[in-house]
Amino acid sequence: MKIGLVGLPGSGKTTVFNALTGLAADTGPGARPGRVNLGVVKVPDGRLDRFAELYSPKKTTYAEISFCDIAGGGSARGLDREVLTSMREMEALCQVLRGFSNPALPDPAHPRQELEDLLAELLLADLEIIERRIIRLQKERGEPQDLALLLRAQAHLEAEQPLRTLETNDAERRSLRGYHLLSSKPLLLVLNVEEGEVAEPVPEALAAAAAAAGLGIVVLSARIEMDIAQMDTEEQAEFYAALGLGESAQTRFIQGAFDLLDLITMFTVGPDECRAWPIRRGSTAPRAAGKIHSDIERGFIRAEVIHWRDHVELGSESKCREAGKLRVEGRDYVVQDGDDVHFRFNV
Ligand SMILES: Nc1nc2c(ncn2[C@@H]2O[C@H](COP(=O)(O)OP(=O)(O)OP(=O)(O)O)[C@@H](O)[C@H]2O)c(=O)[nH]1
Numbered sequence: 001m002k003i004g005l006v007g008l009p010g011s012g013k014t015t016v017f018n019a020l021t022g023l024a025a026d027t028g029p030g031a032r033p034g035r036v037n038l039g040v041v042k043v044p045d046g047r048l049d050r051f052a053e054l055y056s057p058k059k060t061t062y063a064e065i066s067f068c069d070i071a072g073g074g075s076a077r078g079l080d081r082e083v084l085t086s087m088r089e090m091e092a093l094c095q096v097l098r099g100f101s102n103p104a105l106p107d108p109a110h111p112r113q114e115l116e117d118l119l120a121e122l123l124l125a126d127l128e129i130i131e132r133r134i135i136r137l138q139k140e141r142g143e144p145q146d147l148a149l150l151l152r153a154q155a156h157l158e159a160e161q162p163l164r165t166l167e168t169n170d171a172e173r174r175s176l177r178g179y180h181l182l183s184s185k186p187l188l189l190v191l192n193v194e195e196g197e198v199a200e201p202v203p204e205a206l207a208a209a210a211a212a213a214g215l216g217i218v219v220l221s222a223r224i225e226m227d228i229a230q231m232d233t234e235e236q237a238e239f240y241a242a243l244g245l246g247e248s249a250q251t252r253f254i255q256g257a258f259d260l261l262d263l264i265t266m267f268t269v270g271p272d273e274c275r276a277w278p279i280r281r282g283s284t285a286p287r288a289a290g291k292i293h294s295d296i297e298r299g300f301i302r303a304e305v306i307h308w309r310d311h312v313e314l315g316s317e318s319k320c321r322e323a324g325k326l327r328v329e330g331r332d333y334v335v336q337d338g339d340d341v342h343f344r345f346n347v
Pocket residue numbers: 007008009010011012013014015016026027028029030031070071072073100101102192193194195220221222223224
């Protein structure tokens with residue numbers, strides 16, 4: 001999964017990026033707008049560790065999140081073209097909101113305003129694309145249902161609603177996906193605060209604005225977390241205890257990201273590879289199979305499902321089968337968090 005960190009210059013995107021990835025990209029002003037730092041993080045998962053102990057597989061593959069720190073999220077003039085282009089490639093966006101006073105910037109922190117400005121920019125950028133597309137379709141006399149969908153999207157945006165909340169069926173969603181519309185991407189918020197304020201509640205006005213937009217917030221103090229991310233594990237634990245935080249920024253962020261993006265984890269296990277797959281909650285078995293390979297989705301026959309704990313405790317697929325812990329499920333089965341799934345398919 002590719003998450004783009006966006007936000008106003010000086011909000012702390014690169015610092016958050018370093019805190020999440022443990023990398024050391026240059027912070028401070030001067031980055032060219034649209035410039036991207038890229039870092040990949042493995043999602044820690046104790047359940048996958050247990051499977052790996054059991055099978056000693058050739059390969060253990062954790063879920064991964066790629067973070068893209070996109071410099072220069074905009075200004076009074078709006079979002080730069082380069083920034084918009086970089087944002088379109090992301091599966092999800094994460095806006096970093098400045099909640100600390102930055103001596104390099106004239107204005108005090110105003111995270112709610114930053115949020116509202118970005119939301120408005122995303123709607124405008126999408127509206128521009130949809131309107132251009134509508135004009136083309138009208139000229140070319142394209143499919144009437146395509147035009148109807150775009151007109152519906154346009155009305156939704158004009159009512160200041162993000163496309164995330166537009167009701168669409170699967171076919172419509174697929175057809176809109178090609179436009180890389182920004183307000184349809186899942187959005188999560190990071191409030192970047194001073195080190196002494198991480199345990200404070202989110203300011204009421206911001207919490208209300210986020211709730212109204214249906215967005216969740218993770219609170220971080222990126223600068224101190226960035227420093228801690230560079231330390232060794234033992235030292236890290238001491239620092240977290242001293243700050244009154246149980247877990248690292250990375251762990252808290254990943255948890256927040258999974259919740260907000262409505263992701264759950266499915267496993268595929270065996271002596272060759274034990275692997276964790278992040279999938280959308282509510283995915284049916286064929287759709288989850290499609291994450292692995294489109295052939296498995298196309299040729300789906302059935303899914304053999306074991307809850308991860310049964311598998312780890314009983315020690316093998318055949319023992320689970322004997323104990324009646326292996327279920328055979330069809331195409332309507334909705335995959336659950338922690339399911340170990342073996343797909344049967346035929347292409
Ligand atoms: N006090 C404090 N300063 C921070 C915090 N996070 C970032 N900063 C400082 O704020 C400044 C800007 O941070 P960056 O991470 O470079 O901001 P950015 O969003 O990447 O900025 P651009 O790349 O220019 O868009 C740097 O001097 C950071 O050290 C924080 O949590 N607390």
